[in-house]
Amino acid sequence: MNGSSPNCPTQSTTSRATRPLLPVTPGANAVLDTLGTDQIAALLLQAHTYAAVAELLDIPAHSLAAWIHNRPDDQRATLRAALMASAETLIDEAGAIVDEVRTYKDPETGGVIELMPSAAEVAWRKLRAEHRYRRAAQRNSAYREKAPTDPDGAQDTVAPPTFHFNITVSDAPLRKVIDITPEE
Numbered sequence: 001m002n003g004s005s006p007n008c009p010t011q012s013t014t015s016r017a018t019r020p021l022l023p024v025t026p027g028a029n030a031v032l033d034t035l036g037t038d039q040i041a042a043l044l045l046q047a048h049t050y051a052a053v054a055e056l057l058d059i060p061a062h063s064l065a066a067w068i069h070n071r072p073d074d075q076r077a078t079l080r081a082a083l084m085a086s087a088e089t090l091i092d093e094a095g096a097i098v099d100e101v102r103t104y105k106d107p108e109t110g111g112v113i114e115l116m117p118s119a120a121e122v123a124w125r126k127l128r129a130e131h132r133y134r135r136a137a138q139r140n141s142a143y144r145e146k147a148p149t150d151p152d153g154a155q156d157t158v159a160p161p162t163f164h165f166n167i168t169v170s171d172a173p174l175r176k177v178i179d180i181t182p183e184e
Contacts, residue, residue: 021070028063037075040068041082047089047135087140094132097125 024032032040035057043053054061068079102115117125137144 019069022066024063024066024070025060028057028059029067031057031059032064032067037071037078040064041078044079044082045086045089047086047093049135084140087136087143090132090136090139091143094129094136097129097132100125 040053043056048056050064051061054064057064068076071079102117103112104115105111106113133143
């Protein structure tokens with residue numbers, strides 16, 4: 001095996017600097033080279049994770065990451081652009097999870113009845129949606145929450161809100177609000 005093999009760790013010269021090539025398993029390298037950068041970008045554009053793409057292709061996820069790392073700069077830019085563009089797909093998925101409506105057909109009337117989600121289902125939906133929002137923010141910085149900053153670099157010192165309240169205790173005797181005495 002010579003040093004020019006794509007799965008052999010050697011040095012790669014890019015326009016910016018020299019970076020080490022990462023090892024890719026030969027089988028994974030063959031699969032990925034056969035598909036090419038455009039097909040992998042298409043899978044990433046569909047908001048698949050590296051692990052999901054690797055599972056679809058039946059290759060190790062670390063080999064996919066290494067293969068992408070070893071691509072020339074123009075191909076890596078294509079893959080990076082696919083990841084950034086896929087953030088919108090993740091945002092759409094998150095919205096669909098939140099807006100999902102479960103229905104069933106009433107056997108007596110034949111009408112469609114909309115089910116109210118339980119608290120557990122609402123919490124599960126929220127967790128799944130928040131995960132997609134986080135993934136979108138990782139893929140595209142435009143979806144990250146940013147704290148407002150002063151362009152001059154000065155930090156505003158805003159005091160946290162405070163709440164004041166008074167409790168007045170009366171000496172009046174307590175009275176029953178609900179009578180729970182059983183009737184005879």
